[in-house]
Amino acid sequence: MARPRLDPTLAGGFSILVWGCALPIAKSVEDQIGLVAFLGFAFTAMAVFGVIRQLLLREPLPDRGIFRDWRLYARWSCFVLHEGFLAASLALVQRRHMPFVILLNYLWPTAIILCSVSLSAVSVTRWWSVILGSLLVLSSIGFEVLGPSPSTTDLFTSKTDCLAYLLAFIGAASWGLYSALSRRFGPRTGGASVLPLFQATLGTALVFSFLPGSAAWSHFTLKAAVLLAGYCFLLFVAYLTWDAGMRCGNVVLLSLFADLIPWLSLFTTSLMLHVAIPSQAAVAAVVLVAGAIITRMGTTQLPTALDEPIF
Numbered sequence: 001m002a003r004p005r006l007d008p009t010l011a012g013g014f015s016i017l018v019w020g021c022a023l024p025i026a027k028s029v030e031d032q033i034g035l036v037a038f039l040g041f042a043f044t045a046m047a048v049f050g051v052i053r054q055l056l057l058r059e060p061l062p063d064r065g066i067f068r069d070w071r072l073y074a075r076w077s078c079f080v081l082h083e084g085f086l087a088a089s090l091a092l093v094q095r096r097h098m099p100f101v102i103l104l105n106y107l108w109p110t111a112i113i114l115c116s117v118s119l120s121a122v123s124v125t126r127w128w129s130v131i132l133g134s135l136l137v138l139s140s141i142g143f144e145v146l147g148p149s150p151s152t153t154d155l156f157t158s159k160t161d162c163l164a165y166l167l168a169f170i171g172a173a174s175w176g177l178y179s180a181l182s183r184r185f186g187p188r189t190g191g192a193s194v195l196p197l198f199q200a201t202l203g204t205a206l207v208f209s210f211l212p213g214s215a216a217w218s219h220f221t222l223k224a225a226v227l228l229a230g231y232c233f234l235l236f237v238a239y240l241t242w243d244a245g246m247r248c249g250n251v252v253l254l255s256l257f258a259d260l261i262p263w264l265s266l267f268t269t270s271l272m273l274h275v276a277i278p279s280q281a282a283v284a285a286v287v288l289v290a291g292a293i294i295t296r297m298g299t300t301q302l303p304t305a306l307d308e309p310i311f
Contacts, residue, residue: 030087033220039084071189089104111173115179130295182246
């Protein structure tokens with residue numbers, strides 16, 4: 001009897017809900033134990049979860065032949081860049097400027113569409129829509145920077161904050177490229193079976209977290225431990241479902257689900273970190289999402305067969 005499987009697009013949509021709440025959790029934990037400890041613990045745990053899953057389901061390990069394929073290392077590099085740079089941007093940025101990092105991070109749905117036009121089964125039907133939508137997305141960031149709100153006049157006064165914005169931008173672009181590469185080359189480069197390897201790369205930071213001055217484990221509270229444990233498990237499931245959605249689901253529809261992320265992130269940041277969300281950030285988020293939708297309207301996706309069961 002065949003094992004039942006989830007629709008890959010809906011499975012990928014689950015990851016959207018998780019990522020919408022993930023940034024304030026990561027920021028809260030990083031502020032207590034530091035970036036190195038957070039990266040090491042979180043990604044080591046996710047890699048272990050992935051290996052346990054593969055053993056329980058008796059899934060084959062990645063074929064050694066894929067390690068001779070440069071496309072595997074392209075996926076690997078983009079994954080590490082995204083996760084490492086996003087975590088670093090959260091650790092560096094001041095809490096009151098978290099909304100701007102959230103907006104920068106949300107550039108990745110549009111980046112996915114633009115990268116998928118070149119790399120996977122997404123074709124452009126209306127170039128004017130793609131160009132207009134992309135310009136709107138960029139203008140939303142400009143609106144946040146140049147707008148009159150007093151809460152954002154000091155966005156660029158700190159060099160640390162500026163570095164955080166740059167890292168968030170590169171991380172968003174890297175995730176767009178990673179998703180497009182997974183769509184095009186994923187099945188031939190190990191699919192989801194190589195995710196533990198990607199995560200374990202960042203998990204090596206755990207070794208360095210025990211060096212003097214590298215982490216603040218003594219500040220690790222019970223609340224932070226519970227948050228981190230939940231974060232690790234849910235993120236593990238989210239990466240799995242997103243990988244399945246990118247390889248086997250509808251890329252355009254998944255990017256539509258992603259429109260929920262800025263609203264979820266702004267809401268949970270306000271709730272968990274007690275950060276005031278300025279009206280300017282809310283308006284910028286509206287423009288950002290509108291730009292992503294218009295960009296998406298200019299594309300269509302060619303059907304792709306589901307090549308492996310999901311869960």
